[in-house]
Amino acid sequence: MVSFSPPPSFQVKKSVWTLMAEVHIIGQLSGTSGFPCASLFCKWSLQLGGGWKVVEGVSEGQTQADQSDTGNTSTWCHPIDLHLSTRGIQGWPRLLLQVYRQDDLGRVDLCGYGVTHVPTRPGHHTLVCHTWRPVGTFGEEVRRAFLGGGPQLLSTEFIHSSLERYRLHTIAAGLVHLELGIILRNFEKYGVIY
């Protein structure tokens, strides 16, 4: 059972509270599947438009490195709990994912990049994010297979921006699984239908 009582400042600052629409993202980065390597971890970050603000919660993080015993899947169970406020729906939040592998010697190597929009409907969602990685020349790929360390992006802007993607040559990597619960507040006051 979950029961709600009004927040302490609700009565005093009612006009301010009702102006801002709020989004709660409550869920976790479950894990991966389909990556051809073990001991994977993920660096994730939330990318927001200009009108958005993070009220509570951590908007970036890094999961643990999981060496899986269960085939080609990894499990992180990394919690995500964010409280955002906004005055508009432009720049709806997106999650940027960078999957790396860590070997026994502690070296870190890129496995894949991915971006996924946070769902716009309230409720529970199971998301699957397809990831990709940049492909180098034949020599670079052979070196990557034996020694590690293939091409990586210099800036994360290429992951979420649509403008410069045409310059890239990429290959598919595995899937990242997320479970997100979305709670919306006050969007109907802006006339937004979801």
Next chain:
Amino acid sequence: MGQIECGRFLNGDNLRFHCCFTAGHDWEVVTGLEEFMSQTACRSDDERQVFVWNFPFDITFKSTNPFGWPQVILSVYGTDFFGNTVIMGYTACHVPITPGKYTRRLTTFVPESASTVQKLLSWLTGRRPEFLDPKLIAQGRGREVTRVRSQGEVTITFNVMMKDFTKFGYDCGATGKTPYLAVQPQPQRSVTVPSEGQSEA
């Protein structure tokens, strides 16, 4: 409310778990147990090879803010080949945010030692690496330095109900209606007794 139904693990026997609920600063437990420990379950003899706890829990939270939504954290312990009690897996998940019945299958993971020598020593002595505070799993911070190995899974069933959630403008995507609000009270009508010779129409 719900039950922690069963677990599937390849290794180990005599499994029991320690379960706790954690939530943010704005949350408060109204009734129910926040932490509890299960019975010790043996592996089943049939082809399922499953550990059944069927452990019920019933807890009520109160809050002013959805931030810090409650999470359930499980730490599963068991005996290894040498008879030592070792950690078999940790897992955590958020309580579902929408009312209804849910069954979640959570994969568990154990911390890994940093070097091969430490792994061998911990396997021999039965002192496997453990988290000092299992509530670390429910947090996002501080996990980038941990190495884990995933093994086993636990099945949990949740039944979630909410009260007064939508009154403050929140929408969690729930489609159910509160039964007592669905029927509007009928206004009282005055009763006229037709006098002799008149009909009611």
